[in-house]
Amino acid sequence: xxxxxxxxxxxxxxxxxxxxHAELATATKLFSGARNEFGGEPNENVDPVSLGLPxxxxxxxxxxxxxAIRVGLALNCSVQASEFARKNYFYPDMPKDFQISQFDQPIxxxxxxxxxxxxxxxxxxxHLEEDTGKSTHVGGGGRIHEASYSLVDYNRAGVPLxxxxxxxxxxxxxxxxxxVSELRSILVAIGASDGKMEEGxxxxxxxxxVRPVGQDQxxxxxxxxxxxxxxxxxxxxxxxxxRQVDLIASGQEVDQQTRHWNEEDGRTHxxxxxxxxxxxxxxxxxxxxxxxxxxxxxxxxxAAMPLLPGERRxxxxxxxxxxxxxxxxxxxxxxxxLALAAMDLGADxxxxxxxxxxxxxxGQGALTADAFAALVAMETGGDLTAxxxxxxxxxxxDSGGDPAAVAASHxxxxxxTSELEGLVDGLIAEHPDDxxxxxxxxxxxxxxxxxxxxxxxxxxxxxxxxxxxxxxILERLAADA
Amino acid sequence: xxxxxxxxxxxxxxxxxxxxxxxxxxxVADGEGQIHAFxxxxxxxALERADRVDAVVAQGGDPGxxxxxxxALKDNMCTRGVPTTCGSRILDxxxxxxxxxxxxxxxxxxxxxxxxxxxxxxxMGSSTENSAFGPTLNPCDTTRxxxxxxxxxxxxxxxxxxxxxxxxxxxxxxRQPAALCGVVGVKPxxxxxxxxxxxxxxxxxxxxxxxxxxxxxxxxxLEAVAGxxxxxxxxxxxxxxxxxxxxxxxxxxxxxxxIEEISGSxxxxxxxxxxxxxxxxxxxxxxxxxxGAVVEKASVPSTVFGLSAYYVIAPAEASxxxxxxxxxxxxxxxxADNTVEMNAATRTAGxxxxxxxxxxxxxxxxxAGYYDAYYGKxxxxxxxxxxxxxxxxxxxxxxxxxxxxxxxxxxxxKVDDPMLMYLNDVCTIPSNLAGHPAMSVPFGVGDDGLxxxxxxxxxxxxxxxxxxxxAVLEAAAGGSAGVAP
Numbered sequence: 030x031x032x033x034x035x036x037x038x039x040x041x042x043x044x045x046x047x048x049x050h051a052e053l054a055t056a057t058k059l060f061s062g063a064r065n066e067f068g069g070e071p072n073e074n075v076d077p078v079s080l081g082l083p084x085x086x087x088x089x090x091x092x093x094x095x096x097a098i099r100v101g102l103a104l105n106c107s108v109q110a111s112e113f114a115r116k117n118y119f120y121p122d123m124p125k126d127f128q129i130s131q132f133d134q135p136i137x138x139x140x141x142x143x144x145x146x147x148x149x150x151x152x153x154x155x156h157l158e159e160d161t162g163k164s165t166h167v168g169g170g171g172r173i174h175e176a177s178y179s180l181v182d183y184n185r186a187g188v189p190l191x192x193x194x195x196x197x198x199x200x201x202x203x204x205x206x207x208x209v210s211e212l213r214s215i216l217v218a219i220g221a222s223d224g225k226m227e228e229g230x231x232x233x234x235x236x237x238x239v240r241p242v243g244q245d246q247x248x249x250x251x252x253x254x255x256x257x258x259x260x261x262x263x264x265x266x267x268x269x270x271x272r273q274v275d276l277i278a279s280g281q282e283v284d285q286q287t288r289h290w291n292e293e294d295g296r297t298h299x300x301x302x303x304x305x306x307x308x309x310x311x312x313x314x315x316x317x318x319x320x321x322x323x324x325x326x327x328x329x330x331x332a333a334m335p336l337l338p339g340e341r342r343x344x345x346x347x348x349x350x351x352x353x354x355x356x357x358x359x360x361x362x363x364x365x366x367l368a369l370a371a372m373d374l375g376a377d378x379x380x381x382x383x384x385x386x387x388x389x390x391x392g393q394g395a396l397t398a399d400a401f402a403a404l405v406a407m408e409t410g411g412d413l414t415a416x417x418x419x420x421x422x423x424x425x426x427d428s429g430g431d432p433a434a435v436a437a438s439h440x441x442x443x444x445x446t447s448e449l450e451g452l453v454d455g456l457i458a459e460h461p462d463d464x465x466x467x468x469x470x471x472x473x474x475x476x477x478x479x480x481x482x483x484x485x486x487x488x489x490x491x492x493x494x495x496x497x498x499x500x501x502i503l504e505r506l507a508a509d510a
Numbered sequence: 511x512x513x514x515x516x517x518x519x520x521x522x523x524x525x526x527x528x529x530x531x532x533x534x535x536x537x538v539a540d541g542e543g544q545i546h547a548f549x550x551x552x553x554x555x556a557l558e559r560a561d562r563v564d565a566v567v568a569q570g571g572d573p574g575x576x577x578x579x580x581x582a583l584k585d586n587m588c589t590r591g592v593p594t595t596c597g598s599r600i601l602d603x604x605x606x607x608x609x610x611x612x613x614x615x616x617x618x619x620x621x622x623x624x625x626x627x628x629x630x631x632x633x634m635g636s637s638t639e640n641s642a643f644g645p646t647l648n649p650c651d652t653t654r655x656x657x658x659x660x661x662x663x664x665x666x667x668x669x670x671x672x673x674x675x676x677x678x679x680x681x682x683x684x685r686q687p688a689a690l691c692g693v694v695g696v697k698p699x700x701x702x703x704x705x706x707x708x709x710x711x712x713x714x715x716x717x718x719x720x721x722x723x724x725x726x727x728x729x730x731x732l733e734a735v736a737g738x739x740x741x742x743x744x745x746x747x748x749x750x751x752x753x754x755x756x757x758x759x760x761x762x763x764x765x766x767x768x769i770e771e772i773s774g775s776x777x778x779x780x781x782x783x784x785x786x787x788x789x790x791x792x793x794x795x796x797x798x799x800x801x802g803a804v805v806e807k808a809s810v811p812s813t814v815f816g817l818s819a820y821y822v823i824a825p826a827e828a829s830x831x832x833x834x835x836x837x838x839x840x841x842x843x844x845x846a847d848n849t850v851e852m853n854a855a856t857r858t859a860g861x862x863x864x865x866x867x868x869x870x871x872x873x874x875x876x877x878a879g880y881y882d883a884y885y886g887k888x889x890x891x892x893x894x895x896x897x898x899x900x901x902x903x904x905x906x907x908x909x910x911x912x913x914x915x916x917x918x919x920x921x922x923x924k925v926d927d928p929m930l931m932y933l934n935d936v937c938t939i940p941s942n943l944a945g946h947p948a949m950s951v952p953f954g955v956g957d958d959g960l961x962x963x964x965x966x967x968x969x970x971x972x973x974x975x976x977x978x979x980x981a982v983l984e985a986a987a988g989g990s991a992g993v994a995p
Contacts, residue, residue, distance in 0.1 A: 083596070084594075084606065085706070085707075312830070315827055316710075318744060
């Protein structure tokens with residue numbers, strides 16, 4: 030089944046909708062003053078409320094509401110009056126045996142997220158709820174059914190979560206990964222969450238269905254849980270969509286199920302069927318009052334929002350006259366402010382972005398916008414070759430300084446053209462066969478030989494020659510030959 | 511002596527808190543064997559506490575408005591380090607690590623907690639026969655029930671074990687036992703007293719309130735425990751009302767309506783009201799009129815649906831509130847092969863029949879496909895009741911009804927017939943559904959010589975005028991109630 034090739038998926042469309050839970054970066058829990066902190070000794074960050082002790086009552090954390098509203102605004106949602114509801118089911122992780130969540134009146138209604146390629150993915154809602162604790166099953170290889178006993182750590186119980194329910198607008202594992210990645214960038218940018226999938230502060234449940242290309246009606250979906258990384262997300266979608274196509278192709282039907290992704294065997298396994306699904310018996314939480322954020326408060330929160338990754342891509346793209354998608358890497362690295370400042374100082378946008386993408390993977394370090402702009406100016410003015418500029422840039426990142434001084438310290442000086450012409454003449458004399466091949470050869474041969482000549486010149490000048498100028502000389506001499 | 515005079519005597523140095531507490535502990539030792547009002551008497555802690563109050567007085571400090579006054583707590587209010595059972599086996603061995611807000615307020619007011627009183631399990635019942643620790647008997651007649659669910663708190667006050675106690679009222683659990691035991695019982699406005707630390711039965715209905723042998727004592731206790739609490743999101747953002755200061759203002763000019771539907775006097779009303787109870791109600795109405803109130807008949811038609819709505823809403827909330835008693839974190843655990851079986855075995859062994867009945871009712875009412883027909887419809891009835899009361903309060907300042915349809919009934923009489931038992935609360939339930947204050951004031955006795963209570967109802971935050979009317983009724987009935995000396 031897993032050996033299916035892409036061609037077996039021909040004629041099928043995969044439809045994906047994601048439910049992303051992100052822990053909100055508050056100091057305390059959603060309904061009490063216990064600390065919201067990852068790690069720590071088991072059951073260290075608890076109090077009567079987060080343990081669900083009899084008589085304890087929830088009090089809503091205002092900061093969590095503010096962060097939820099930030100998420101809503103960042104995802105273009107309607108931020109609205111909302112109320113909490115109880116989601117009832119028995120589970121030892123869950124201290125009260127119900128979860129305080131939001132049901133028919135979420136704080137954030139419909140919205141959308143723009144992928145770096147410009148596509149808009151619909152958001153159904155983004156609501157507040159409390160997290161559960163964590164169980165450890167001891168004995169029997171850690172599996173619940175064979176364990177001799179279980180331990181529960183309630184440090185995570187009551188930590189505020191925002192659940193972002195996406196519409197089924199995604200069509201591939203790559204789409205899903207791009208969506209989660211963009212969502213994570215947004216959550217981090219607005220300070221709502223640290224977005225760490227590996228620490229579980231961001232968790233993804235994935236609804237997958239398939240249908241023949243051209244069919245409007247959605248197929249029966251399965252919800253896949255336990256996806257712990259972007260890589261697993263792609264793998265799980267590939268596996269699950271093929272499983273469903275195989276079922277249908279062999280005349281069977283897809284059962285609506287909740288399935289568990291197993292990282293080790295690379296498969297999804299049945300967790301519960303539709304018949305075994307819980308009846309959560311939602312009803313309004315009587316211990317809390319409705320939350321109706323005022324227009325003033327929402328405006329205040331909006332005014333304090335930083336620029337979002339999408340807005341930053343558009344801003345940079347406009348300045349550099351490129352497609353927003355081409356600005357993605359720069360924004361992802363958080364170097365768009367630097368790039369824009371350098372461009373403002375007159376630096377060539379194309380060279381700026383080439384350096385950001387190729388030479389600043391580890392960030393800007395000690396590099397200032399002024400130095401960056403001056404360096405690019407030296408390069409475009411012919412005072413430094415690309416190779417030299419890269420060397421100088423590395424020094425500027427490491428220890429700052431003035432690009433001209435750094436270039437001088439390396440002994441980088443622009444070679445004048447007549448000196449280069451002399452060197453090229455000498456090289457042609459030494460390698461007449463190569464020269465003939467360059468002059469008479471087809472395009473491929475020509476490119477190969479130009480590479481050879483430029484390389485030799487670079488070697489002779491220890492990299493100080495400008496490859497672009499060498500090529501110009503070669504072309505001119507060949508035309509005269 | 512009244513709580514007001516006891517506190518005054520302690521504050522002035524005339525009496526020691528210790529002597530007062532010792533006196534009441536002696537009364538408990540004497541009579542508790544016949545009544546069973548308490549699940550736990552905290553004698554040592556009470557005496558220590560009394561000594562601390564006396565030390566404050568000796569040093570010239572302010573010992574608080576309830577200085578040295580004994581108070582008993584219904585056993586569903588959390589007390590740090592002291593067992594809190596809710597009248598249930600399922601909390602076996604549990605000692606809360608924290609105090610309820612009312613406990614902290616009592617402490618700040620100088621009161622002395624003397625013990626935890628018996629109750630229907632998780633406050634589900636109207637006779638205190640549903641306690642896992644056996645029934646409480648009515649001090650007026652020990653063959654009769656004290657009412658419930660706060661039967662222990664009512665009986666402790668009626669028997670003179672304590673001048674004051676706190677109960678909780680979800681559908682009448684303070685007012686009905688107050689009526690049956692011949693004491694004053696108050697259900698304040700929803701949100702007037704913090705619920706933090708009150709083990710929940712039905713969160714949208716539960717409210718803590720005082721029992722006392724007279725209206726002024728009830729006012730004193732309510733003033734001490736009421737007022738905003740940031741730990742309860744449904745707490746009213748206001749300080750406690752001044753009640754003692756308005757008690758003597760009378761009812762001159764107040765408009766009082768006698769609710770026909772829940773007094774057995776209207777054509778569309780409920781039946782089953784004892785004639786002697788109806789007579790006392792009529793006399794109470796006359797007493798208010800004699801004191802200058804304008805008394806007329808009033809109609810609040812939807813009150814007749816209150817009981818039905820209540821028995822959907824309260825069990826629905828209870829089914830969720832009581833889920834946490836699962837054997838995982840506290841109280842009873844009955845071991846089994848896996849977690850799910852352990853949960854079931856624990857709950858099967860730990861809960862009594864009435865609790866199980868209501869959990870099942872509530873679970874069903876919230877189930878997919880039934881929600882709209884039961885829970886949804888009941889919430890609409892609740893809205894109707896709120897609207898009907900609002901309409902009535904355009905014409906009246908206060909409303910009047912019996913507290914319970916009959917005087918105290920014999921032990922065992924209704925225990926096998928839940929519907930008959932539930933009917934005890936027809937008069938009290940509407941105030942819980944509306945979130946309004948209401949109180950029961952003793953007003954004479956029935957043909958059987960047992961106390962009859964009259965219920966005074968007020969709109970939200972109407973406690974001051976409600977207490978004024980209660981004081982007038984108390985005076986008309988011939989002073990302080992109860993059987994105690």
